[in-house]
Amino acid sequence: MRIPVKKYFKNDNFRAFLYLLPALLIIGTFQFYPIFKSFAMGFYTKFDYLTDTVYEVGFDNFIYVLKDPDFILAMKNTCIFVFFAAPLGILIALIFAVILNSNIHFKKLFRSVYFVPFVTSTVSISIVWSWILNKDYGLANAFLKIMGMNKIAWLTDSNMTIPILIALSIWKGLGYKIIILLAGLQGIDQQYYFAARMDGARKHQRFWSITIPLLKPSLVFLSITSIIGAFKIFDEVYIMYSQQPGPLKSGLTIVYYIFNKFYRHWEFATASAAAFILFLVILMFTVLQFAFTSPKEKEE
Amino acid sequence: MRKRILTFAVALAMMASMFTGCSKPEAPVAEETAGNAALATKITEPVEISFWHAMSGANEEAMKKITDDFMATNKNVTVTLVNQGKYLDLFDKLMAAAKAGQLPAISQIYSNRLSWYVSKNLVENLSPYMADATTGFAQADFDDIPKMFLDDGIWDGNQYAMPFNKSQMVLYYNEGMLADAGVKVPTTWEEWAEASKKLTVDKDKDGDPDVYGTVFANNLSTDIIPWFKQAGGTTIDRETGELLFDTEAAKEAVTFLNGMIQSKTARLAGDDKNANVPLQQGRAAMCVASTSALPNIESDTMEGITINCAALPSHKTNDQLFYGTNVTVFNTSTDAQKQAAWEYIKFLTNTENTAYFAAQTGYIPVRKSAQGDPVFKAVLEAKPMKKLPFENMDNGFQGERHIGAINALDALGDQLNLVFSGKKDIDAALKDAKINGTKAMEEAKNN
Structure with missing residues (x-):
């Protein structure tokens, strides 16, 4: 029997599959395989890490992680960070994008200025920020002094950690978000605005009824990527607080927890269990966002 | 229908990529330690070893000079110094290397980290090398190194690490x-x-x-x-x-x-x-x-x-x-590499070189005889602060x-x-x- 090879190649689906195959292999090896492995390792309760010999399996690691006060603290810190950093970041970017989209001078200059933090490495930014926020020599406190205010122990006061991280994250991500939103804004047909004006719609009405709905795809994209990114915060804490999770663990985030368990404490299985829990949390948020933002099917 | 076929194909590719990874045979990373047998090895042919460390600035410069001196007199041995960043970076990389079966011949390491590698049978027992008649230690060498420094590298009576940069x-x-x-x-x-x-x-x-x-x-x-x-x-x-x-x-x-x-x-x-x-x-x-x-x-x-x-x-x-780190030799190297590593460590920590290293840095010589070394003697006279550790060695201890x-x-x-x-x-x-x-x-x- 002859295998009709040609027939397969003529099949669009099969050809599409072949085109996708290289990417799938790479994603499979470097994304899905580690997810699968870390999920499996989360169940190892007695094992040899180096030889992958497993003596005992069970749910102990997941139970340990979920009961660990440090993990609960990390989850709390991360959730507070996500709750503020993601929406505020988008909101501020939207305000700047709308301003930059109007007829102001030096538009291009502003656009570049906002984009600089995004293309600068997080490590350099964190080092510069830790210098700005130094209690004795920092620019921040020098500014407060000029204003006649008292010094603030920015980096050693545990209450300041999350606000600083939120500010840093918003500032760093601003440029990227502005570019995405500007592209979205420029894609809106001016005809809609003309029509709305003719109908007597005011500025804010035009904004809420035309700009926002037509910008929705960009906003949805940003909200999903921002939330995923915010859940993964690590570098900023690691560098700014000299490889410590902030004063009194106030900057302990989930990824920091995983890193600490894995590299510092060599609790590989616990780290894997925590990593898988983080994966589930992010997955849940992403699915929820898709569910809430996907266009509802209209009845014809 | 088309969509279903496509989804199925994508899922299949994903599963395939997962299982190709899973079915890898589980080769043990650690070689069995050869015990005291493989000691007759002498360096007769060119051998390359790498030394992972976390020393920078003046510390690194001093290490480079000692290493160059070693290579000048040991033409068959090439020692590559690899700066792995700060201590914690070095330890992270060592752990990843242990998993990947790519440990260097020599590394700086704290004993509270090394204990895990010793338990995993990844570290070369240096005692037989020290006992070797030609390339080993004489009794005077053992007596010269403060006991607390030697003890910090001993597990079950075997020397698994030698003191290097102590403070x-x-x-x-x-x-x-x-x-x-x-x-x-x-x-x-x-x-x-x-x-x-x-x-x-x-x-x-x-x-x-x-x-x-x-x-x-x-x-x-x-x-x-x-x-x-x-x-x-x-x-x-x-x-x-x-x-x-x-x-x-x-x-x-x-x-x-x-x-x-x-x-x-x-x-x-x-x-x-x-x-x-x-x-x-x-x-x-x-x-x-x-x-x-x-x-x-x-x-x-x-x-x-x-x-x-x-x-x-x-x-x-x-x-x-x-405190401070020791230097250790991993047993994943060849016999010639391990022998070269030992000879390098012996050179690195001999009186002249430990005195030079201590003179250039803030570290302590790991040999008492360094106090008599002309280079270090001059330093002691110029910087009396450097005498302090010698005065306290008898009350000294190292961490858990x-x-x-x-x-x-x-x-x-x-x-x-x-x-x-x-x-x-x-x-x-x-x-x-x-x-x-x-x-x-x-x-x-x-x-």
Whole structure:
């Protein structure tokens, strides 16, 4: 029997599959395989890490992680960070994008200025920020002094950690978000605005009824990527607080927890269990966002 | 239908990629240690070894010079020095290399990290190399290296690591400030607390001293041990591995340190990151730091400030903490590489080279005979501070190294931070430190 090879190649689906195959292999090896492995390792309760010999399996690691006060603290810190950093970041970017989209001078200059933090490495930014926020020599406190205010122990006061991280994250991500939103804004047909004006719609009405709905795809994209990114915060804490999770663990985030368990404490299985829990949390948020933002099917 | 076929195909590809990864045969990374047999190896052909380290600046330069000298006299051996960043970066990379079966021939490592590798049978026993008639040690060599340094590399009677860059925890002080306040260098806890109080200055009376009496390092987890020992206790029982965080001695030590911190006559380094920084800038009168900070102190101290150092003030005992890394040889290399590694380590730590390294850096020579070396002798005369470690070696000890000790001490460090920030009382904190530490130590033993 002859295998009709040609027939397969003529099949669009099969050809599409072949085109996708290289990417799938790479994603499979470097994304899905580690997810699968870390999920499996989360169940190892007695094992040899180096030889992958497993003596005992069970749910102990997941139970340990979920009961660990440090993990609960990390989850709390991360959730507070996500709750503020993601929406505020988008909101501020939207305000700047709308301003930059109007007829102001030096538009291009502003656009570049906002984009600089995004293309600068997080490590350099964190080092510069830790210098700005130094209690004795920092620019921040020098500014407060000029204003006649008292010094603030920015980096050693545990209450300041999350606000600083939120500010840093918003500032760093601003440029990227502005570019995405500007592209979205420029894609809106001016005809809609003309029509709305003719109908007597005011500025804010035009904004809420035309700009926002037509910008929705960009906003949805940003909200999903921002939330995923915010859940993964690590570098900023690691560098700014000299490889410590902030004063009194106030900057302990989930990824920091995983890193600490894995590299510092060599609790590989616990780290894997925590990593898988983080994966589930992010997955849940992403699915929820898709569910809430996907266009509802209209009845014809 | 089309969509379904496509989805199925995508899922199939994903599964395939997963299982190609899974079906890899589980080859053990560690070679079986050859025991004492493979010692006849001599270097007759070119051999390359790499040495992973975390030394930078003057330390790295000194290492390079010694390594070049070694290669000039040992033409068959090429030693590649690989700077892996800071200590923690080095340890992260070592762990990843152990998993990938790509450990270097030689690495710098702390004993509290090496204990895991020893338990995994990844470390070469150096005792047979030391016993070798031609390339080994003579009795004089054994006697020359302080016992606490050699002991730090011994597990079950076998030498798994050799001392390399050692330092001592000392009390640095600003000579001028002490003289002006009429305070003599403290030698006991009581004198220290008193001196710290007298030396603290709050010019504007805003409750935030401009000059603190004493500054400590930020993380006192592994560094808390000298005060525990001086109060008659220790952190971890060396034999049983039991955590002794909630003993009377522990409580006495923490009460003493916390007393100074709560009365604002002492503080942790905080923003300054290292305790010696405020001392160098005249914002502290004393600080507790390692002798390895000496080059920084020499180069970065503000004009008009003279810094000297003394042993840590004692209490019930006069235990003095020595720390620093050792060098180890992993058994994943070939016999020739291991032999070359041993010969290099022997060269690196001989009298002349340990004296040179100590002269160029803030570290201590790992041989007593270095004091007679002309290079180091001149340094001792020029910098009397360098004599201090020799005077304290008899009271010296090195930290604990049980598997999971770091995790347990981190749990203690977390609780100490709560105490020092006034958020928890000492009894409750030490009790929790023991509970959390024991749990953490158990967890670390599972792999």
